[in-house]
Amino acid sequence: MEAVSEKITLDNQLTDWYFTNRDQLMSSSNSVFNSVRPAAMESFRKLGIPDSSFENYKSTNIPKVFLSPLHKYIEQRKILFAVEDLFHCDIPELDTELVLLVNGWFYENRPRLQVLPGGMIIGSMAEAAKEYPDLIKQHYSKYADYEKDGLVALNTAFAQDGTFIYVPKGAGGDRAVQIVNVLLSPEDLFVQHRNLVIVEDNATARVVVCDHSLSARHFLTNSVTEIYLGPNSHLDYVKLQNENDNSNQIATSFVHQERGSDAVFNTITLHGGLIRNNVYTRLNGEGASNQTLGLSLVDETQHIDSYTFVDHAAPNCNSHQNFKYILDDQATAAFTGRILVRQNAQKTIAYQANNNILMTSEARVNTKPQLEIYADDVKCSHGATVGQLDPNAIFYLQSRGISKREARLLLMYAFGHEILNKISVEPLRVRLSDLVDKRLRGELSRCNSCPLHCQETC
Amino acid sequence: MNGDQDPIIKQVTQGDYKYGFVTELDNDALPKGLNEDIVRRISAKKEEPEWLLEIRLKAFRYWLTMKKPEWAHLKIPPIDYQDIIYYSAPKNNKPTGSFEDVDPELLKTFDKLGIPLDEQKHLSGFAVDAVMDSISVKTTFKESLGELGIIFSSFSDAVREHPDLIKKYMGSVVPYRDNFYAALNSAVFSDGSFVYIPKGVRCPMELSTYFRINAANTGQFERTLIVAEEGAYVSYLEGCTAPMRDENQLHAAIVEIVAHTDAEVKYSTVQNWYPGDKNGLGGIFNFVTKRGICLGDRSKISWTQVETGSAVTWKYPSCILRGESSVGEFYSVAVTNNHQQADTGTKMIHIGKNTRSTIVSKGISAGKGQNSYRGLVRVVKNADNARNYSQCDSLLLGDQCGAHTFPYIEVDNETAVVEHEATTSKIGEDQIFYCNQRGIDTETAIGLIVNGYAREVLNKLPMEFAVEAQKLLQISLEGSVG
Amino acid sequence: MLSIRNLKAAINGREILKGINLEVKEGEVHAIMGPNGSGKSTLASVLAGRDLFTVTGGEVLFEGKNLLDLSPEVRARAGIFLGFQYPVEIPGVSMTNFMRTAINEQRKYRGLPEMNATEFLKLMRDKKALMEIDSALASRSVNEGFSGGEKKKNEIFQMAMLEPRLAILDETDSGLDIDALKTVATGVNRLRRPDNAMIVITHYQRLLDYIVPDFVHVLSGGRIVKSGDKTLAYELEEKGYDWIKEENEE
């Protein structure tokens, strides 16, 4: 009962916050955002913050993370020092274009939009909405359904800024765009950002997202990312979640794929408090293929919850989901993966796996892999396992002179390797493998000279 | 599926229901509708003791506060609970238990269903409790089993003859608050079977209950309770059919199993309620709560089900593995054809240390059938070394049907090993061609392949039932072959 | 017995068989050799009635009947047996059940009564002994978990059970160890009768040492480009296929 009234209070507070600031929100934003704002808010009022009465949110207490007192702002706050002085990514040979968001806002000391050779455009979402309203209108809020999830509705109601990436027809290539989401604040903070990635026909995008917290504060991020993949385009998307353990994050991504496109969407979770990742994929055109992957190493009282939904809406597509969790201490985890094969989606090949290793008696996992199939000429399978490291394998390694500790580390590393291997940007793969290895060893798992000393500060 | 195979699939998937006849009997029925008075009158008809009436009333009052479950992957039209007859019994049946006193019409009916109630004619090795609508008609071999201390009787007889056992165990595994349909059953249940196997006794024959719905507009609400004392063993079978009627009929049963230390209970079901016609008209709504508890160490409960009937099936035979090293098993074949829907699976709750469970589920969807597996495997905190293996396969025949898999795995102990695998596919064209090349036509080939696919589960049934079930699979899928 | 005239067949619009002519008489053994992908298995499949391939031209007569009009099972019942290059696994269906169904279907077609269980099991036993098949193999599911060689042996065992008029053996020798090859060849030879015939597809002349063919044909690019007697096989073994291709180009 108490939880119910808390949720109502919470929903009301957020609604009030909207109406108090509506005029300012409207006047400071472009009509692209403003045109869907009222409907999104209407939907939020209906849905509210999802609590455990929503089947998809049963395993994670979302209202709880909203209840701790957080500062909320609807305008960009000045930060006291220059992030770029502190930040430079040292991964050798990682040649990237940088987009920097601080607390969900595009970092002010950088050019707000850059047109790269080849026509690719990267930069601030707010700026892009002003500069290219027609382009953005075609895609904005077209994939992120705010009528089903209160968190998406909330994000849409308040959307102001975020990252924008546009790869025109045939453009793009090996060079990756690196998005660094920095949380930096003297006070506890609620952050939302809204991102859009448009990859047109035959174009290629490689995106690396690094989530870092720079202050030892409590943060809560509620982000929504929409990704459109045109016919025969390619996407390689890696998201590294590495915030302090007081930072909670809800990240919802929508990947819309047209004919012949292929996508790899990979989330690596190292640190953070409560993390909920939603990845909705729609295979909308024939012959599209998708891999949605995740590797999470969590300990202490961390909680990771991944929800994936792959909607096979066209024939001859294939999808592959693979999520691996290693849970230490009192960490808890949940996985829900849903594959829907619609009646016309013949010749679908879909696979889904969730494998978990529990390291302690207090770690806990719930997993719900689901298949919902309405076409007959398909090959679909899923599997889920929960277990420990194979004692025979540990013994085998020990018999070769490897210490038990090292043997366990080796096996855990091997467990995660399958996911890391799918990272196509080589220097990034090497670095992330290194971070994972360090994380397993309990060492600092931030990049060597990345000045975002998230771990030290907390 | 290529063009010329479709008509074959169609033909193959249009089997006829062979048990759809109605027996003309005089019925002693209560009026339609559900209220406290009806509950009291059911209890009075059965001359029940006060304590049982109290349970019924509590259940009824609780049921009034409940909502029907909505989470299953089923489309169920609203059910008017006031439009159902909750008690209907064939009139000329004197419950003396002797063969001579059974109405010959009833005997004929069961003969026609292949269940002769004359012990002389009976399939060797089987004892039967035959239940028609709301009452048990006849229980065979009651006396000879009694010599071993085994109690095998109708539930009503057991209430009279063994009230202490009933009081002790009834509702101990499925309390009336468990769910909507369990509460409903607890309020209005009419009859069913009771089995008690004393310490150290292996029941020498298969015990079985045959359920038959006959009267129109009538719901069937039976309860089965099986108690196996330390070291006891029993294999129990359940079969069911109903006439073809255009309206939907409700069947909401409860089965409770208690297995003490080292006891083993095998429970097999061949469910063949009337599935409705090809257009989805009529058929039984089958909402059943089945649960067993492995109370003692090293006890074992094994569920095997072949589900070919019913318009809607909502059923999750479950095991609570409380005793150390206890074992739970669930083997299931579910066929949905035409407009049938099934949401079925199991729950394996690992509480004791070293508990093991196995789940094998084979779904077959044809026509416009929707078939869902839903299963929960939970390993609680102290259930060290729990093991579960689940395998859920779905086979799709035709492109109008659906196959869905919803496993829930909750693990709270790091020494657990839980594995779940599921696949969905259609019959390979290369398999059909291989059979064709040996001279086997496509229809027969599909029958062969489907039976092969279900083999692992059919093998778990007692021999006679396995053959029966195999035929049933063919009938429910193959118009011309059965 | 079998006459193939200008047979053309395609898959997904791509023509694989480009006009095959072949005449097989009672008592004859024909060997077909040819490079990978030349269409040998396609020919075998088309003769057996696999609908994956579309016949785009020509005709096939089998004992005077138009073979192409018949469904695969009717062809089988009429006496055509295909030993598959890649035998198919059918989980859960026991070899015994499979064979009994097949034999009884064929007997029904020929107007014979069903074979009773005792007769059938005796037949199984005899043929297993003949083919030196492990008893355990027959109680397992059709081809499921069989090794490559076991699958091939199992094909010949089925041939022995069904006693076809025309057997088409598609690379039955590949994957067999030396002893198994001899067993299979001996088995096949025992099934040779003056009133039946065989088409043996192989890459190795070695098999033809055991099963001596009356004719050897070379299939290349969807056509029979050369025919000869058994010496042609030796020639191929020695020189490969290039010289035939060259010869043809000239």
Ligand SMILES: Nc1ncnc2c1ncn2[C@@H]1O[C@H](COP(=O)(O)OP(=O)(O)OP(=O)(O)O)[C@@H](O)[C@H]1O
């Ligand atoms: N199912 C199929 N789909 C598409 N192409 C096919 C298919 N089956 C065969 N082909 C093509 O047809 C051609 C002939 O194949 P076939 O299997 O008849 O060759 P083969 O002579 O038996 O070769 P091998 O000696 O390797 O067995 C090849 O190019 C092959 O790729």
Ligand SMILES: [Mg+2]
């Ligand atoms: Mg071949």
